[in-house]
Amino acid sequence: MSAGAPSGAGGEGRPAGGLRSSLSGLTTRGRSFVAAGIAAAVCAYVLGQEELLRVGLLLAALPLICVLALHRTRHRVTGSRRLTPTRVSAGGEARVQLRMDNTSRVPTGLLMLQDRVPYVLGPRPRFVLDRVEPGGRREVSYRVRSDLRGRYPLGPLQLRLSDPFGLVELTRSFSAYDTLTVIPRTEALPAVRLTGESSGYGDGSRRSxxxxxxxxxxxxxxxxxxxxxxxxxxxxxxxxxxxxxxxxQPQRSRATVLLDTRQLAFEGAGPDSAFEWAVSGAASTLTHLLEQGFSVRLLTDTGDSVPGGEGGGGFNGGSSGGQESAVAAGLMMDTLAVVGHSDGAGLSRAHDAIRGAGGALGGAGSDGLLVGFFGDLDDVQTELVARMRQRAAGAVAFVLDSETWAGRPARETALPPLQERLRRLRDAGWTALAAPPGVAFGELWRQAGNAPLGTGTSGGWG
Incomplete structure (x- = not known):
């Protein structure tokens, strides 16, 4: 469903089960009326009081009449939901608008709306609507917000109807729901020229x-x-x-953003963890490169690429750009919204995916760019990452070290010192930088642009 489109309009609720199930909606007051009416009728029969019998029948019939009226009314009240926008960045707000329409010829009683919302988005919204005239409508709205990326269902919408006497309460649940996608935070990056990079469109990327x-x-x-x-x-x-x-004809330069998702490579959880920093950095890089006119793909350590691997090795858009690039950007952001830790122990699948790209990414005369976000790397994985550089014209690595982020060695395993890992990557041709806690990714990106081939930043981070 597109952003802003109503959902659940006129949607049928769960099977009602007929009048018998509606009778279960009698409140304590309604049941008391029925009991009092039956008692009055019995007393009238025993005492021979005709007037008391009329009173008893009235007391017993009134709740039943309300049940019948609400049973018909609840199937003539329609609900819809409008979510705007359907995709927001972490920390951003989305607006949900609920609309109720009374399509019957009689007014409704008291209505209570309740929308199911995951607790991470805030408290469950509830609204009380007074009488809705025949053919009338009511609209209410609320806002949802999450600091955690993910995909969150909204709904189904529940409607509780009550008669003016408070004798009956019936509930209707609509079947439709919406999904709010919370993507990682992105940071605007400075326009720098990375090592081995040509512009997305321009000199070095044209062909006759x-x-x-x-x-x-x-x-x-x-x-x-x-x-x-x-x-x-x-x-x-x-x-x-x-x-x-x-x-x-202009030929778009290609770039691969590699995200290491191995669970053993990261420690900690939550919005301020090393893994979330890496996901946010990957999202910022993808957005920046697409804005610069690159044809981009997202690759993880599992070897999966987004967009899919058909055609141009998973790269989006070819030389067309425009709408196709926008669709690919949405796919990659949706993937990053739900990406989690993998159970893999190494980066061999990602290495094979890069090698399988052939001349699309590397090789003589290629203008391909590789940007990697890595967690802890042991000797074997450091050597594997170093070999990835052979397939790219330019390569930038951001390395997150658990000892720096968590304040202790990663799972008490022996890893080469961070400076040693960075040195080995730089010797292989990478522009390798350490990513410590609290550093703005935009500053690291600027440092990567200023670093000469095969070196890291000249500052205190690398």
């Missing part, structure tokens, strides 16, 4: 469709304003009309 001489030229018809020096005379003679060589 004619690479091997006149036989490979793909001509098109002459258009007013075309440079006459681009006229292709052989094609003009063949087709009998003026033909020109097609202009050079």
């Amino acid at each position: 469709l004619a690479l091997s001489g006149d036989d490979d030229v793909i001509p098109r018809g002459y258009r007013r304003g075309d440079d006459l020096r681009r006229v292709h005379w052989r094609s003009t003679a063949r087709y009998g009309e003026l033909m020109v060589r097609r202009e050079e």
Whole structure:
């Protein structure tokens, strides 16, 4: 459902079970009326008091009449929900608007609305609506907010109806629900030129469709304003009309953002944990590279890439950009919204996925960029990451160390010192930087842009 579209409009509730189930909606007052009416009728029969019998029948019939009226009314009250927007950043707010319509010819009694909301989004909203006239509507709204990324269901909407005498209360649950996607926080990054990077569109990323001489030229018809020096005379003679060589077509530079999700590589949980910092950094990088015109994919240690691996090795958009890139950005952000720890012990699958990209990412003349976010790396994984650099024209690594973030060695295992890991990555050609707690990712990104090939930042972080 698109953002802002109503859901649950006129949705049927759960099976009502007929009038018998509606009788269970009698309140204590309603049951007391029925009991008093029956008692009065029995006394009238025993004492021979006709007037008392009328009173007893009235007391017993009134709750039953209310049951019948509400039973019909609850199926003629429709509900809808409007969620705006459906995707927000962590810490952002979304607005939920509830609307009730009375499609019957009689007014309703007291209505109470309740929407089911996960506790992480806040308290469960409840609203009390007074009488709704025939054909009338009521609208109420509330806001939801979460500091934790994820996908959260909203609904189903529950409606409780009550008669004016308080004798009966009936509940209806609508079946439709919405989903709020909370994506990681993103940070605006400075426009820097990373090592080995060409711009998304521009010098170094253009190619001519004619690479091997006149036989490979793909001509098109002459258009007013075309440079006459681009006229292709052989094609003009063949087709009998003026033909020109097609202009050079821009080819989008490609970039891979690699996110290490191994559970053994990170410690801690919550919004301020090392893993959440890495997820937020990956989201910021993806957003920035897409804005710069790159064709981007998200890759995890499990070897899964987003967008899918069909076609261009998982890269989005080709040279079309536009709407296709926006769709791919949404897919990647939705993936980061729910990404969790993997049970993997190594990065071999990610290495194979990068190697399988072939010339799409690396190789001579490639303008591919690799940006990695890594947790703890032992000797084997450090060597594996170092070999990933061979497949990229430029590579930047942000390394998060558990000893720095948690204040103790990672799970009491022997790991090479952080500086040693960074040195080995730099020797392999990576621009490797340490990511300590509390540092703004935008500053690290700037440091990566200022670092010469194969080195980290000159400051105190690397």
